[in-house]
Amino acid sequence: MTIGVLCLQGAFAEHEARLKELGAQAAELRSAEDLQQPLDGLILPGGESTTMGKLLRDLDMLQPVQEKICSGMPVFGTCAGLLLLAEQIENDTRRHLATMSITASRNAYGRQLGSFFTQASFAGNGDIPMTFIRAPYITQVGDGVEVLAVVEGKIVAARQDNQLVTAFHPELNGDTTVHAYFLQMVSDSMQAKSQNCSRKQSRGNSHAPAHTFVCQRNFFIWLMLACSVAISLLARLVTAVSLTLHSLMVCMPLVTPMVLPRIIISAILDWEESIMVFTPEDSSLDHLANALTSSGLPPCLRSS
Numbered sequence: 409m410t411i412g413v414l415c416l417q418g419a420f421a422e423h424e425a426r427l428k429e430l431g432a433q434a435a436e437l438r439s440a441e442d443l444q445q446p447l448d449g450l451i452l453p454g455g456e457s458t459t460m461g462k463l464l465r466d467l468d469m470l471q472p473v474q475e476k477i478c479s480g481m482p483v484f485g486t487c488a489g490l491l492l493l494a495e496q497i498e499n500d501t502r503r504h505l506a507t508m509s510i511t512a513s514r515n516a517y518g519r520q521l522g523s524f525f526t527q528a529s530f531a532g533n534g535d536i537p538m539t540f541i542r543a544p545y546i547t548q549v550g551d552g553v554e555v556l557a558v559v560e561g562k563i564v565a566a567r568q569d570n571q572l573v574t575a576f577h578p579e580l581n582g583d584t585t586v587h588a589y590f591l592q593m594v595s596d597s598m599q600a601k602s603q604n605c606s607r608k609q610s611r612g613n614s615h616a617p618a619h620t621f622v623c624q625r626n627f628f629i630w631l632m633l634a635c636s637v638a639i640s641l642l643a644r645l646v647t648a649v650s651l652t653l654h655s656l657m658v659c660m661p662l663v664t665p666m667v668l669p670r671i672i673i674s675a676i677l678d679w680e681e682s683i684m685v686f687t688p689e690d691s692s693l694d695h696l697a698n699a700l701t702s703s704g705l706p707p708c709l710r711s712s
């Protein structure tokens with residue numbers, strides 16, 4: 409699991425140390441390019457919210473960070489980080505990421521006496537050490553915001569879906585309760601994402617039979633189309649044949665009397681011709697008689 413830690417200003421090194429203690433990787437985010445690496449969560453450390461907000465803008469990091477948060481990436485803002493995430497800041501006209509439905513009061517404990525240490529319950533997990541340094545607190549929460557810690561009647565820790573904020577600095581004490589809570593959020597989000605992916609994949613798989621069904625349906629449509637074309641061609645052919653036969657039948661009485669006499673006449677002519685071939689001409693017969701007369705045959709055999 410890799411958590412991007414905004415390292416523009418403030419107490420980022422302490423966050424990195426807590427993450428390492430819990431076995432998570434920390435990726436330092438100093439430029440817009442750093443935001444392009446694969447990250448599972450984000451930490452916005454304590455420091456000076458106006459300075460960090462300005463640097464985020466100047467380095468073109470504000471919008472990409474905003475987009476990551478809005479797309480569900482778990483984010484943990486401590487102190488100035490809380491102010492970066494707050495939709496409203498009571499005593500400041502500036503807004504930064506403004507992704508969480510909370511109203512915060514900046515330097516809410518006063519500038520001089522604003523730093524103190526206390527122990528209080530966090531997310532029902534028992535008391536944990538809390539260090540406040542010129543800290544804000546939350547004056548109002550919107551829908552879907554869960555209050556996780558209250559000190560002297562003031563909200564000092566809250567969560568809204570993938571966004572966690574504390575007005576105190578949990579990274580400054582040895583206690584890792586809050587970081588462990590955040591890493592649990594990250595791991596839940598990673599699990600939800602992988603479930604989403606497998607659901608999408610299985611939905612993709614279930615699309616396969618649907619696709620096959622569409623292909624089969626298309627095939628049957630084409631087959632039916634081809635069959636109907638073939639049937640219509642066949643019908644036309646049958647019609648044409650039957651029309652031809654019909655017209656032949658109609659014309660037969662007209663044709664027959666003309667054809668039959670011709671067949672009969674030509675047959676007669678052929679027969680006549682063949683008769684002529686085997687019939688010797690008169691001159692040939694005379695020649696034969698002359699030949700017989702000049703030969704020495706007995707008179708009884710001679711023609712008269």
Ligand code: GLN
Pocket residue numbers: 453454455456457458486487488489491514515541542543544
């Ligand atoms: N007072 C600072 C601000 O307004 C926050 C202080 C802190 O992060 N410890 O940004």
